[in-house]
Amino acid sequence: MLKLFLGNRAGVLIVLPFIVLAYIYLNSLTNYYQQGTSINLGLWGEMKNSFGLLSKILGGLLVLSNAFLINWIFNTNEFYERNTYIPALLYVVLMSFYHSLYSIDGLLIAHTFLILLLVKLYQLGQNSDARKTIFNGAIFAGIAATFHPPLFVLLPLLITMVLIIRPFVFREFILLIMGILVPTIYALFFYHYYNHKIDFQLLKQVSDYQKKHIDFIVTASLFVILFLFSLVGISSKMQKSSIRLKKLVRILWIYVAIAVLLGSWDYFMFGQIERFSFLMIPLCFFLPFSFTTKKNQFITTILFYLTFVYSFVNFFL
Numbered sequence: 001m002l003k004l005f006l007g008n009r010a011g012v013l014i015v016l017p018f019i020v021l022a023y024i025y026l027n028s029l030t031n032y033y034q035q036g037t038s039i040n041l042g043l044w045g046e047m048k049n050s051f052g053l054l055s056k057i058l059g060g061l062l063v064l065s066n067a068f069l070i071n072w073i074f075n076t077n078e079f080y081e082r083n084t085y086i087p088a089l090l091y092v093v094l095m096s097f098y099h100s101l102y103s104i105d106g107l108l109i110a111h112t113f114l115i116l117l118l119v120k121l122y123q124l125g126q127n128s129d130a131r132k133t134i135f136n137g138a139i140f141a142g143i144a145a146t147f148h149p150p151l152f153v154l155l156p157l158l159i160t161m162v163l164i165i166r167p168f169v170f171r172e173f174i175l176l177i178m179g180i181l182v183p184t185i186y187a188l189f190f191y192h193y194y195n196h197k198i199d200f201q202l203l204k205q206v207s208d209y210q211k212k213h214i215d216f217i218v219t220a221s222l223f224v225i226l227f228l229f230s231l232v233g234i235s236s237k238m239q240k241s242s243i244r245l246k247k248l249v250r251i252l253w254i255y256v257a258i259a260v261l262l263g264s265w266d267y268f269m270f271g272q273i274e275r276f277s278f279l280m281i282p283l284c285f286f287l288p289f290s291f292t293t294k295k296n297q298f299i300t301t302i303l304f305y306l307t308f309v310y311s312f313v314n315f316f317l
Helices: 002-006 010-030 052-076 086-095 106-123 131-147 156-165 170-193 209-240 243-270 274-291 294-316
Strands: 038-040 046-048
Touching: 002 010, 002 086, 002 294, 010 052, 010 086, 010 294, 038 106, 052 086, 052 106, 052 274, 086 274, 086 294, 106 131, 106 156, 106 243, 106 274, 131 156, 131 170, 156 170, 156 243, 209 243, 209 274, 209 294, 243 274, 274 294
Parallel strands: none
Antiparallel strands: 038 046
């Protein structure tokens, strides 16, 4: 299966909906990732989870959409010399260890808008007029933060991301601030009008959350080993790549920093690991490079299949 996704035939993506359906079906049987009575939507309040099946379907569809979008970004910006579809598979498998796949929430919606922000950042050029692109990207960043308010603290990093691609232009800076403020103002009006309260503890209704920590330890160990192997491939790629691709990779490192900061805060404040799911976005760009070095390919293939098998087996442990 891995060989098919490493190839350049887009038809292999038809397998992904069946993998997502398998995850949702197994979770329905075991109730391993429990659904809460409400869905946390950040500044937009909480929505009663009256229709559990609809929440599952929307979660699965959004994960699939995010996977396809990540893969499109990867191929469009030529991270590989040829098209490959492993980033989409990686996103689906990695997200299977988080509640968002099994019940849509503000966290997963924030994923979508952070990926759309990445699309806009990667469209920036050194000398072209970027005002429209920066404004639209800032709107996506603002919307992501309204669905997951802790992102507001890290929005100044958006300025750093833009400056990686382009020099500082005051007009663009003003448009960036305005783009963030537009969705924020709408969300704040909605928040105050309906007298919502923000609950930063995402999974307070899940009584057996401690069981998931063993998943985190196992998967984090596998991810770290795969990531270390991917660094070899990335280093080799960067030596021969264009200056632009190097800049795109630097933006991904900022995504890593955002994910680690949010995930660490979530873990130490609430004993949860859900916010580490933001790390899955940049990992889907880095981990494919773990399969490019031939001498390490056998080991990384084994590690991937261990992760893939564990993602199904853990429902029954």
